[in-house]
Amino acid sequence: RKEVEQDPGPFNVPEGATVAFNCTYSNSASQSFFWYRQDCRKEPKLLMSVYSSGNEDGRFTAQLNRASQYISLLIRDSKLSDSATYLCVVPSGGSQGNLIFGKGTKLSVKP
Amino acid sequence: DAGITQSPRHKVTETGTPVTLRCHQTENHRYMYWYRQDPGHGLRLIHYSYGVKDTDKGEVSDGYSVSRSKTEDFLLTLESATSSQTSVYFCAISGPGSLSGNTIYFGEGSWLTVV
Numbered sequence: 001r002k003e004v005e006q007d008p009g010p011f012n013v014p015e016g017a018t019v020a021f022n023c024t025y026s027n028s029a030s031q032s033f034f035w036y037r038q039d040c041r042k043e044p045k046l047l048m049s050v051y052s053s054g055n056e057d058g059r060f061t062a063q064l065n066r067a068s069q070y071i072s073l074l075i076r077d078s079k080l081s082d083s084a085t086y087l088c089v090v091p092s093g094g095s096q097g098n099l100i101f102g103k104g105t106k107l108s109v110k111p
Numbered sequence: 112d113a114g115i116t117q118s119p120r121h122k123v124t125e126t127g128t129p130v131t132l133r134c135h136q137t138e139n140h141r142y143m144y145w146y147r148q149d150p151g152h153g154l155r156l157i158h159y160s161y162g163v164k165d166t167d168k169g170e171v172s173d174g175y176s177v178s179r180s181k182t183e184d185f186l187l188t189l190e191s192a193t194s195s196q197t198s199v200y201f202c203a204i205s206g207p208g209s210l211s212g213n214t215i216y217f218g219e220g221s222w223l224t225v226v
Binding site for chain 1: 146151152153154155156201214215216217218219220
């Protein structure tokens, strides 16, 4: 299993749809996880942190399944402004500073 | 937004020339990182620093060196640029604790083209 793996998409959904992304990871010792959002030609920005079984913030829900080693991101009532690439991030088991980034899942929300 | 400034933001250089990218932070954070992002590879760690004059290699450190003489500045140097180093480079910082549990924040990126 690759260290962090995401479906690259693109996911093309209509406004108002619910969409979910999955991310699998290989390091079973990882304790914290992150979802970042990256717009085209911009820097990644933190969307959500996931430390326990899950986290909810408005229309966004992140869930963690340690047994199966995956995290998911659910976006409800999609907006045009949600169009971006979503990066799954997992700390590696090594030294400080080693975050493993997924390659990202591209979401395109259409009118 | 985290106080991170990268310079230059865009640069075109010739193969074989040295290039230095600068990252400046105003957050007094201990950890600083340099990543590169390429299509099909995602973000990859080049080097990171855990304090003044304390640095370590990341996943793709060959051809790069770094220096951190002050808390606020982290420099990335390409001693002799090659076309394979054409990329977008992101500086990042994270807080005073251990990495797990601390999120990292990115600068706006530096687009480097080596011709």
